[in-house]
Amino acid sequence: MVVPMGALIAIVSILNSEDLIGIFRFLKNYYPLYVTFVCLILPLVLLMISQIKKTREKVKGRNPNV
Amino acid sequence: MEKISITKIQALMLGITSITVTGHLLFIPVIIVHAGRDSWISLLLATIPAMLIGFTVALLSQRYQGYSMVEYSQIILGKWFGKLVVFIFLFYFFHEATISIRGLGEFYTSAVTPRTPIMVFLIAMLVLAGYAVRCGLEVIARTNQVILVTLIPIGILASALTHKDKDYRNFLPILEDSFGPVWDGTLPIISLYSSIFVLSMIFPFVNDTKQLKRYSIITMIILIMMFVGPVTGVVAIYGAERAQGLYFPTFLTLRDIEIGALQRLDILGILLWSLGSFSKVTLFLYAIVLAIAQLF
Amino acid sequence: MFKLRNKTKQPFSQNTKNLEEQQTILSELDENIKKYKEIFGDKSDFSVRYIQGDSFKLAIVYIASLVEKDILDQHVIKPLNNQLQQSTDTIDKIILSTNKIKDLTNQEDVIKHLLQGHSVILYDGKTMAYAADTEGGERRPVSESTTETIVRGPRESFNESIMTNIGLIRKRIKTPKLKVNKKTIGKESNTSIAVLSIDGIAKTEIVEEVITRIDKIKIDGILESLYIEELIEDPKRYTPFPTVFNSERPDRIAAGLLEGRIAILVDGTPVALLVPATMGLFLTSNEDYYQRYDISSLMKLLRGFCFLLSIVLPGLYVGLLTYHQEMIPTPLLVAVTGQREGVPFGIAIEIAIMELTFEILREAGIRLPKTVGAAVSIVGGLVLGQAAVEAGLVGQATVIAVALTAICSFTAPSYNIAITARMIRFILLLLSAVLGAFGLIFGLLFLLVHLNSIRSFSVPYMSPLVPFHKEDWKDLFIRVPWRYMKQRPDEITNDNQNRKR
Numbered sequence: 003m004v005v006p007m008g009a010l011i012a013i014v015s016i017l018n019s020e021d022l023i024g025i026f027r028f029l030k031n032y033y034p035l036y037v038t039f040v041c042l043i044l045p046l047v048l049l050m051i052s053q054i055k056k057t058r059e060k061v062k063g064r065n066p067n068v
Numbered sequence: 069m070e071k072i073s074i075t076k077i078q079a080l081m082l083g084i085t086s087i088t089v090t091g092h093l094l095f096i097p098v099i100i101v102h103a104g105r106d107s108w109i110s111l112l113l114a115t116i117p118a119m120l121i122g123f124t125v126a127l128l129s130q131r132y133q134g135y136s137m138v139e140y141s142q143i144i145l146g147k148w149f150g151k152l153v154v155f156i157f158l159f160y161f162f163h164e165a166t167i168s169i170r171g172l173g174e175f176y177t178s179a180v181t182p183r184t185p186i187m188v189f190l191i192a193m194l195v196l197a198g199y200a201v202r203c204g205l206e207v208i209a210r211t212n213q214v215i216l217v218t219l220i221p222i223g224i225l226a227s228a229l230t231h232k233d234k235d236y237r238n239f240l241p242i243l244e245d246s247f248g249p250v251w252d253g254t255l256p257i258i259s260l261y262s263s264i265f266v267l268s269m270i271f272p273f274v275n276d277t278k279q280l281k282r283y284s285i286i287t288m289i290i291l292i293m294m295f296v297g298p299v300t301g302v303v304a305i306y307g308a309e310r311a312q313g314l315y316f317p318t319f320l321t322l323r324d325i326e327i328g329a330l331q332r333l334d335i336l337g338i339l340l341w342s343l344g345s346f347s348k349v350t351l352f353l354y355a356i357v358l359a360i361a362q363l364f
Numbered sequence: 365m366f367k368l369r370n371k372t373k374q375p376f377s378q379n380t381k382n383l384e385e386q387q388t389i390l391s392e393l394d395e396n397i398k399k400y401k402e403i404f405g406d407k408s409d410f411s412v413r414y415i416q417g418d419s420f421k422l423a424i425v426y427i428a429s430l431v432e433k434d435i436l437d438q439h440v441i442k443p444l445n446n447q448l449q450q451s452t453d454t455i456d457k458i459i460l461s462t463n464k465i466k467d468l469t470n471q472e473d474v475i476k477h478l479l480q481g482h483s484v485i486l487y488d489g490k491t492m493a494y495a496a497d498t499e500g501g502e503r504r505p506v507s508e509s510t511t512e513t514i515v516r517g518p519r520e521s522f523n524e525s526i527m528t529n530i531g532l533i534r535k536r537i538k539t540p541k542l543k544v545n546k547k548t549i550g551k552e553s554n555t556s557i558a559v560l561s562i563d564g565i566a567k568t569e570i571v572e573e574v575i576t577r578i579d580k581i582k583i584d585g586i587l588e589s590l591y592i593e594e595l596i597e598d599p600k601r602y603t604p605f606p607t608v609f610n611s612e613r614p615d616r617i618a619a620g621l622l623e624g625r626i627a628i629l630v631d632g633t634p635v636a637l638l639v640p641a642t643m644g645l646f647l648t649s650n651e652d653y654y655q656r657y658d659i660s661s662l663m664k665l666l667r668g669f670c671f672l673l674s675i676v677l678p679g680l681y682v683g684l685l686t687y688h689q690e691m692i693p694t695p696l697l698v699a700v701t702g703q704r705e706g707v708p709f710g711i712a713i714e715i716a717i718m719e720l721t722f723e724i725l726r727e728a729g730i731r732l733p734k735t736v737g738a739a740v741s742i743v744g745g746l747v748l749g750q751a752a753v754e755a756g757l758v759g760q761a762t763v764i765a766v767a768l769t770a771i772c773s774f775t776a777p778s779y780n781i782a783i784t785a786r787m788i789r790f791i792l793l794l795l796s797a798v799l800g801a802f803g804l805i806f807g808l809l810f811l812l813v814h815l816n817s818i819r820s821f822s823v824p825y826m827s828p829l830v831p832f833h834k835e836d837w838k839d840l841f842i843r844v845p846w847r848y849m850k851q852r853p854d855e856i857t858n859d860n861q862n863r864k865r
Contacts (some may be wrong), residue, residue, distance in 0.1 A: 004198045007360070008198045009194075011169060012187075025171065026094075029256065033259065037160065040156055040160040045125065051144050052128070052140075052144045
């Protein structure tokens with residue numbers, strides 16, 4: 003598993019963009035939005051859903067040790 | 069398989085190294101391009117989201133103790149929808165790993181040894197990361213511990229030695245163009261700090277998750293502090309206009325250090341980024357491999 | 365059921381037992397002796413002495429090269445003669461004044477005891493024998509250590525006799541908690557080895573692990589403790605680093621025991637083993653604890669730095685001069701490159717040749733007699749070095765770099781780790797000749813990951829550097845005064861961590 007993933011990373015990182023300027027443009031424009039969505043918003047959504055589930059179960063079953 | 073257990077400090081140290089190094093290398097130029105001389109305000113504005121993500125990761129891992137991101141996503145969202153979300157995360161991990169390793173390669177080919185083909189660096193680094201991943205999480209965590217303990221004194225030394233070149237009048241006037249560019253600069257920092265979410269793959273192996281939330285929020289604050297030095301330093305030395313045109317401004321500040329006969333301390337910078345990038349690539353490779361193993 | 369358990373306990377002594385188990389001692393004395401002569405050979409060092417009374421006959425058999433003649437005469441033959449004078453009829457009870465007397469019933473035991481240097485007394489008409497401990501033979505006295513010399517501290521070193529060595533340790537740690545577990549290993553050599561540990565300080569799991577690994581050993585002979593070292597190492601993955609520590613100084617081994625480590629002594633060699641071994645142990649000299657703490661702290665730091673330098677220096681030199689000349693201050697660069705004018709090789713080749721020459725010189729010097737050794741060092745150091753520079757084959761800076769590396773590698777207190785450093789040095793040299801600074805960093809990172817993945821008897825090799833143990837750092841880079849060192853190493857001892865004083 004380690005070897006194919008490493009190889010894939012190497013290939014993709016070469017295909018990523020043609021040069022350094024391209025990488026910086028990429029980092030500047032759309033990457034931050036994408037990362038913020040994936041790593042900040044999605045976890046928060048996860049947390050919220052889990053919280054809702056927990057509260058609902060609490061109300062439903064009157065069982066605090068969920 | 070023997071039981072893996074690392075301490076929470078080790079886990080958070082992995083986060084610190086991986087964020088700091090690519091941050092300094094690749095994200096600081098982006099921030100400065102956006103926000104110019106007000107970059108430090110962008111940085112401070114990012115504190116709250118940074119703490120939020122630190123809190124979220126820790127809380128999720130505490131609530132689903134012993135489960136990694138892959139497993140608890142499926143618990144929370146159900147099997148199929150959870151898998152979809154995991155797939156998005158996985159894609160991101162992959163993307164981040166490729167970017168940081170490419171960043172290292174570009175750093176070497178453009179600033180250190182221009183004649184060597186970039187593939188050499190990428191493959192060597194990945195071989196190393198693969199070896200570390202095979203050795204297991206404990207080895208990764210311990211190696212990273214050594215690396216971080218070496219990096220912090222170098223970083224502090226570097227910012228102390230560049231002090232004489234710094235001219236803090238470069239920061240004036242503050243907020244010349246209002247908040248617009250500052251907000252633009254905040255987003256990359258937030259995205260950078262958000263990548264600490266990768267620790268959700270590591271936290272299940274932490275042996276004691278008590279006070280994990282507090283520790284991870286402190287980690288985020290430490291991270292903010294580690295960025296204050298370089299961000300202000302670059303602007304203070306070169307001025308906003310010149311700094312915006314540089315590819316690796318933090319590396320160039322190291323180049324300008326002079327201590328007596330020792331003139332160019334590039335080797336410190338090279339050491340810093342190679343070690344840090346190694347940690348980051350290893351961490352992400354581990355996360356990817358583990359996530360794929362748990363997903364299917 | 366019984367047989368099965370026996371088998372797991374002593375896997376190979378079972379075989380010999382099967383062959384000779386039922387061979388009880390014959391009642392005919394002459395038959396008996398004839399038999400032993402057959403076994404040991406008629407014209408060998410197997411000796412027999414008869415004592416004859418009126419109605420009985422005794423024979424004392426022994427192997428002449430293994431017994432101490434004085435003990436045999438004084439404590440075996442003389443008492444027997446005395447008894448003979450008192451009553452010439454019979455001897456019901458033999459009273460001897462040797463250390464140990466044992467009753468033997470079967471032939472295999474007799475042979476075993478004979479080979480251990482015992483004298484065996486055989487009767488005519490009885491199927492029983494007595495073994496008296498008359499072990500002897502020539503033995504080197506306890507002398508000053510030549511391989512691990514120190515300025516201040518005890519001078520004694522181990523010798524080749526295991527009993528003397530155990531005694532040297534017992535004299536230093538006078539507690540009944542010091543457990544000695546003796547074993548015999550080697551199908552043909554029957555070497556006795558001893559596993560020493562202090563109860564309550566050493567981790568019981570590690571002690572058990574050591575003993576199981578030793579029990580698993582299957583070999584014909586053990587001539588040096590390295591045989592044991594290689595056979596009990598962690599087999600998981602290859603490492604050039606030694607994971608078993610060795611020393612011939614009893615104080616060193618005793619210090620290790622007090623830290624909770626386990627010592628393995630082997631008969632026939634003055635080198636004792638210590639497990640679990642960590643990286644720090646190899647870079648520590650015992651004298652660090654015999655000199656004042658401030659100076660020994662500085663020495664420790666210096667030694668660590670030198671060890672690092674002895675690994676990276678040639679690589680760094682090549683990397684900087686080949687790929688990163690801009691990082692060297694200009695005057696220095698001018699000086700170095702100026703000297704090298706006319707040198708026909710590239711820097712990498714040049715330093716590789718010099719390093720290789722040095723290794724050859726060292727190898728040549730080790731086994732030569734001391735008087736010739738001096739000549740080698742003159743030829744090597746003065747003639748070769750000087751001449752090579754003057755002939756323009758190598759630059760002076762290269763000679764300096766090689767010499768500095770060599771001297772740095774001599775500071776390593778343990779010979780084992782210095783050898784490892786020698787091997788790694790060449791790999792790093794190659795890497796940085798190919799890739800410059802990146803190669804060097806790549807090599808060092810690889811080394812770091814590798815070091816972190818090694819364990820010696822379940823203790824991480826880099827402990828206490830990582831995993832981090834705050835208390836143990838007091839004895840890692842520096843040595844704090846004894847009054848502040850209150851704890852034993854964390855990974856090695858579990859309970860009883862306080863050094864109660």
